[in-house]
Amino acid sequence: MTENAPGTAAPEGIRCSDAEREQVRAALCAAAGEGRLTMAEVEERLGRVEELRYRHELAAVTADLPAPEQRSPVGWRQILAAAGAALAAEFAVLRGRTPEPTPGRRRLLVIATVLIGLFVTAAIVLSAVHGFGPDGFEGHDPGEAFEHAHGG
Numbered sequence: 001m002t003e004n005a006p007g008t009a010a011p012e013g014i015r016c017s018d019a020e021r022e023q024v025r026a027a028l029c030a031a032a033g034e035g036r037l038t039m040a041e042v043e044e045r046l047g048r049v050e051e052l053r054y055r056h057e058l059a060a061v062t063a064d065l066p067a068p069e070q071r072s073p074v075g076w077r078q079i080l081a082a083a084g085a086a087l088a089a090e091f092a093v094l095r096g097r098t099p100e101p102t103p104g105r106r107r108l109l110v111i112a113t114v115l116i117g118l119f120v121t122a123a124i125v126l127s128a129v130h131g132f133g134p135d136g137f138e139g140h141d142p143g144e145a146f147e148h149a150h151g152g
């Protein structure tokens with residue numbers, strides 16, 4: 001038996017790894033769980049998986065099964081994925097790569113964002129001018145706060 005130089009493929013194909021075999025095993029078990037294969041078929045195919053050496057042979061074991069479905073993210077990842085997709089779509093519209101889905105929607109969004117920004121800015125300015133306590137800054141003694149902070 002001759003060995004191939006690293007980076008070159010054997011004439012028969014590329015050898016499969018243990019991880020690739022495990023993926024095929026998982027696909028077979030999932031197909032059995034979905035009722036696509038009987039237990040006898042799964043056992044027979046699992047036995048063949050251990051004997052196979054090349055990727056194209058592994059692919060033949062699951063060729064009659066549908067491709068595994070991509071899992072959607074759960075929890076915060078789902079929210080972050082949706083926000084990322086929305087942001088990417090908005091940037092595509094801004095760059096002119098895709099048409100605006102709802103004409104005027106972006107204008108309404110910009111107006112709402114500006115109004116919220118102005119409201120937050122006004123609230124910060126008013127709080128700074130009138131003080132943060134019920135009596136404003138006049139009701140607070142900075143020296144007293146310093147003494148309490150340092151155990152005095």
